[in-house]
Amino acid sequence: MQVTDRATGPFDPPTAFAVPGRIAVSNRAAAVWQRAVLTEVRRETPTVSTFRFAVPGWQGHLAGQHLMLRLTAADGYTAQRHYSLASPPDDSGHIELTLAHAEGGEVSGHLHTVARVGDAVEVRGPLSGFFAWPGDRPALLLGAGSGVVPLMSMVRHHRSHRLAVPLRLFVSARTREDLIYAGAYGEETTPVLTREGERRRLAPDHLAPCFGVGAPAWEAYVCGSNAFAEHASRMLVDLGQPVERIRIERFG
Amino acid sequence: MTGPQATRGFVGRPRVHDPGLPPGQYDARDDWPVLSAEVTPALSTGDWTFRVDGLVAEPRTWTWDEAQALPASAYEGDIHCVTTWSKFGMRFGGVSLDVFLDAVRPDPSATHVVAYSYTGYTTNLPLADVTGGRAWVAFRHEDAPLPSEHGGPARLLVPHLYFWKSAKWLTGLRLLDHDEPGFWEQNGYHARGNPWEEQRYAGD
Numbered sequence: 001m002q003v004t005d006r007a008t009g010p011f012d013p014p015t016a017f018a019v020p021g022r023i024a025v026s027n028r029a030a031a032v033w034q035r036a037v038l039t040e041v042r043r044e045t046p047t048v049s050t051f052r053f054a055v056p057g058w059q060g061h062l063a064g065q066h067l068m069l070r071l072t073a074a075d076g077y078t079a080q081r082h083y084s085l086a087s088p089p090d091d092s093g094h095i096e097l098t099l100a101h102a103e104g105g106e107v108s109g110h111l112h113t114v115a116r117v118g119d120a121v122e123v124r125g126p127l128s129g130f131f132a133w134p135g136d137r138p139a140l141l142l143g144a145g146s147g148v149v150p151l152m153s154m155v156r157h158h159r160s161h162r163l164a165v166p167l168r169l170f171v172s173a174r175t176r177e178d179l180i181y182a183g184a185y186g187e188e189t190t191p192v193l194t195r196e197g198e199r200r201r202l203a204p205d206h207l208a209p210c211f212g213v214g215a216p217a218w219e220a221y222v223c224g225s226n227a228f229a230e231h232a233s234r235m236l237v238d239l240g241q242p243v244e245r246i247r248i249e250r251f252g
Numbered sequence: 253m254t255g256p257q258a259t260r261g262f263v264g265r266p267r268v269h270d271p272g273l274p275p276g277q278y279d280a281r282d283d284w285p286v287l288s289a290e291v292t293p294a295l296s297t298g299d300w301t302f303r304v305d306g307l308v309a310e311p312r313t314w315t316w317d318e319a320q321a322l323p324a325s326a327y328e329g330d331i332h333c334v335t336t337w338s339k340f341g342m343r344f345g346g347v348s349l350d351v352f353l354d355a356v357r358p359d360p361s362a363t364h365v366v367a368y369s370y371t372g373y374t375t376n377l378p379l380a381d382v383t384g385g386r387a388w389v390a391f392r393h394e395d396a397p398l399p400s401e402h403g404g405p406a407r408l409l410v411p412h413l414y415f416w417k418s419a420k421w422l423t424g425l426r427l428l429d430h431d432e433p434g435f436w437e438q439n440g441y442h443a444r445g446n447p448w449e450e451q452r453y454a455g456d
Contacts, residue, residue, distance in 0.1 A: 072262065081336060230401065
């Protein structure tokens, strides 16, 4: 319904962030808890591991989506957290989560120190179509720390379908040792190390080559801590990226 | 699947039952996570306006100074975010939405509102959830101006619902005679978002 006020005309927000979600989300799937069995744990860095689960009823997801994972104690107490999916959409019947072992982390701590192959947890999802990338538009991906996880799902999707649409990934980490998926990056990726090598954070000159004459009309995806998200998104705006084509996922 | 299935070896944090914590939430303690999907707008108080329109007798727009001159009231209590953190005893200062709504005189047919952010973000609420002293336009947190990354200079505050309903960078409210899903609601979130009933996603 368009409400028009004769005195001042229709209300229009000054900017156009509220673009429709990229993806129609299946509400039914999101509402159902499914059993997920841990099948593999891979060490990524000294504090980060990838957990692979078999979820036979998984209906698939889009790169960039997340899920909710729930653990239940014997007394019925539950803890649930949102985690980004690291695996590409077509990893049939399996999903992967890449989790940092957070200090005092109730859920990540359990998965890192107690869980073993064969254990079951519960998941619901996939959730939220906003950060999802179906592979349809040029993708400029900026991630820091474990913020690279949903972006890696996009890179993997791009590779597995040999998509021709441009994709660039800038990933920031403190050191090479802290760089998640360090061995998996190709020419699409520029790692930025803040405590060794270049010793500086992601800067406009890293990104500038993506914004020259004839550059793709990027859909930008930013994922990381709030400080990184603020820094990276402001940089993109300064380089001319339209705000309504910047999607941000912040890890509080 | 029916009830939760116990996870081998999971004991969870040492805990006492806290009646203030809705199901599925944890106490974020000193953290106040920032969760927004858009670029934080650079919005000064001089640029900020707040408009209430739709099914009202007299649509109206307030400037910052006009809004500051309205009777102030505060909220002190708990906040619950759908991403499972809760924060106890938060203090916000602002103006009750009742003050703004009284001024525009809602039409009796109005049943819902859509809150508009300066960024274009929207969220929908039943009118009954934002009247009767249950919602504010918040300008301050802990006696300081609301930080921009938390929605400053002004955000909606509807503390009895999940926090995505408390739209940041609030600039408008439209009254409707029907429910109209907002941004996250179109992206699979629940229409109402009551933390005590765990109304996280559509279908909950």
